Amino acid sequence: MSTLWHGRFDDNPAEEMMAYTASIGFDIRLAPDDIACSRAHVRMLGRAGLLTDAEVTDVLVALHRTELELASGEFALAPGDEDIHTAIERRVTELAGSAGAKLHTGRSRNDQVATDLRLYAKRELAGIASDVIALQQVLLERALDAGDAYLPGYTHLQRAQPVLLAHHLLAHGWALARDVDRLVDARARLDVSPLGAGALAGSSLPLDPGATAAELGFAARFENSMDAVSDRDFVAESLFVLTMVAVHLSRLGEEIVFWTSDEANFAVLDDAYATGSSMLPQKKNPDVAELVRAKAGRLIGNLTGLLATLKGLPLAYNRDLQEDKEPLFDTVDQVRLGVRAMTGLMTSIAFSTEAMAASADVPTAAATDLAEHLVVGGMPFREAHVVIADLVRRSLDGEASLVELVTADARLGPTAAELLAPGVAVTRRTTPGGAGPEPVVAQIQRFRSRLATDRARLAS
Known part of the structure; x- marks a missing residue:
């Protein structure tokens, strides 16, 4: 079995060693890149005077033939082809003779x-x-x-807003x-x-x-x-x-x-x-x-x-x-x-x-809106949080519906209860980058612009 490094050794490599170390089974997909790399290398060797013009031509022709064989499936692996680099060099040398043997000049695997x-x-x-x-x-x-379709947003896989x-x-x-x-x-x-x-x-x-x-x-x-x-x-x-x-x-x-x-x-x-x-x-x-x-x-x-x-x-x-x-x-x-x-x-x-x-329209999904309603009226948020959490707890305990409790609460009343109506809470997300209609319209425009920019980056 001939390898790229057989000259250093008296004996052939063991079959078990070759089977374990060979990479041709997966690195064959690098064949197009190896062909391109070899073309550039051999042209450079020609410009450096290390190959004659005729030798450069012979090797390039052999590389092209090898490329076609790889693409068509005609390329036949040999026992000594431990990787795709070895296989291509071996085939190029078969086709181009001594000129092919110069392909690896100045190059290592x-x-x-x-x-x-x-x-x-x-x-x-x-x-x-x-x-x-x-x-x-x-x-x-x-x-x-x-x-304007909406759904629950979740935290901890529990409905949030x-x-x-x-x-x-x-x-x-x-x-x-x-x-x-x-x-x-x-x-x-x-x-x-x-x-x-x-x-x-x-x-x-x-x-x-x-x-x-x-x-x-x-x-x-x-x-x-x-x-x-x-x-x-x-x-x-x-x-x-x-x-x-x-x-x-x-x-x-x-x-x-x-x-x-x-x-x-x-x-x-x-x-x-x-x-x-x-x-x-x-x-x-x-x-x-x-x-x-x-x-x-x-x-x-x-x-x-x-x-x-x-x-x-x-x-x-x-x-x-x-x-x-x-x-x-x-x-x-x-x-x-x-x-x-x-x-x-x-x-x-x-x-x-x-x-x-x-x-999404369960009344508790608007709990934060109720707290912010109290905040707008001057109540500290932490206090508002406690008030609304208490109302939610009482509604879940079966005392009354959350709408009824909010309506009856002097700090909230019928106006606040309107925030619990279906489809209302999602419209109240108005801050930049938020989940409501107005910021989402602006977000869509920015996202569309970002896609155009990224397409241009890839094209360049």
């Missing part, structure tokens, strides 16, 4: 894989940011459709806006090319890392070769920002599970985004929403696992760093699928606004 992974992360973070914006757009559209449905939906939209910020910011920070750092110390050959960085579309080249090949901060940070997306999807999923339950009956899932039961004929299950909750835990594990791997590594490269790819690939896949699935779910879900309103 250490800087090669770090470059490939940064190219991959740049592309995937941008793509997921676009998907998140698409979900935000759906939340905006559903908020616009919701009009009524809020506009639009306000509730946009609460998730603003959380996702922070995710877009983090995705764009993390992408900018990883936009540095390690190519040219070699194994850890650079090279004695006349390489031009700045040129390859520019050709690959990186904003800058590395400043320290040891840091360049050992740095996986960008993977950890990518995992964190993607995991935060997953956490926000999980929170939205939890609301969907609750809203679509028979106990709440606030929404009904479209058949395309629900599943049935193999035993219970009546069931319509929110499996998408439940899975985004579960997968968030899995992705948190990916993040913490990588951090534990990185925490004690000495400079520079160590094979431990091979463990950076599977968690990143898995997290990228699951977040992309989750965002898209929740986008479809939120596009098609039907809201039961009458059930929402009925649940």
Whole structure:
């Protein structure tokens, strides 16, 4: 079995060792990035006089042929292909002969894989940011459709105050806006090319890392070769920002599970985004929403696992760093699928606004409005809180309805009792960023503007 490093050894590597250390089973998805990295590298070698023009052409042709074979599925792996970098170099050498054997001049798999992974992360973070914006757009559209519909807002999963449905939906939209910020910011920070750092110390050959960085579309080249090949901060940070997306999807999923339950009956899932039961004929299950909750835990594990791997590594490269790819690939896949699935779910879900309103219109939901009514009349809030809490307790004890108690109380009276009428309390949230009609209209405009800004950031 021939490897890139077989010249140092008398014996072939053990099959068990190769089976354990090989990464070709998962890093093959880096093939497009490895091809791009190799093209830039071989062109730079030509400009440096390390390859002739004919050799550059031969290698570029071989890289193109290899790229087509990978895309079509014709590419055949060989026993010595321990990773995608080895496999591509082996195939290029088969096609281009001695010119192909020069492809790795001045390059190590250490800087090669770090470059490939940064190219991959740049592309995937941008793509997921676009998907998140698409979900935000759906939340905006559903908020616009919701009009003056309202539902209970909860704290501790207990009814607190009524809020506009639009306000509730946009609460998730603003959380996702922070995710877009983090995705764009993390992408900018990883936009540095390690190519040219070699194994850890650079090279004695006349390489031009700045040129390859520019050709690959990186904003800058590395400043320290040891840091360049050992740095996986960008993977950890990518995992964190993607995991935060997953956490926000999980929170939205939890609301969907609750809203679509028979106990709440606030929404009904479209058949395309629900599943049935193999035993219970009546069931319509929110499996998408439940899975985004579960997968968030899995992705948190990916993040913490990588951090534990990185925490004690000495400079520079160590094979431990091979463990950076599977968690990143898995997290990228699951977040992309989750965002898209929740986008479809939120596009098609039907809201039961009458059930929402009925649940929000319980008189106790306006208790804070009664306290603020007393505050406007000059009573200290803490005293007003005690007064209203006492009335609520008495009504729950069955003495009389809250409306009757408020009407009969000399400090409140019929005018205050009007605050308990259905649909009144939600209209009284007037402060900026609040849940009432006037601030929500302004919020929608700001959210629409934010989406336009973020789309422009990604386009640039």
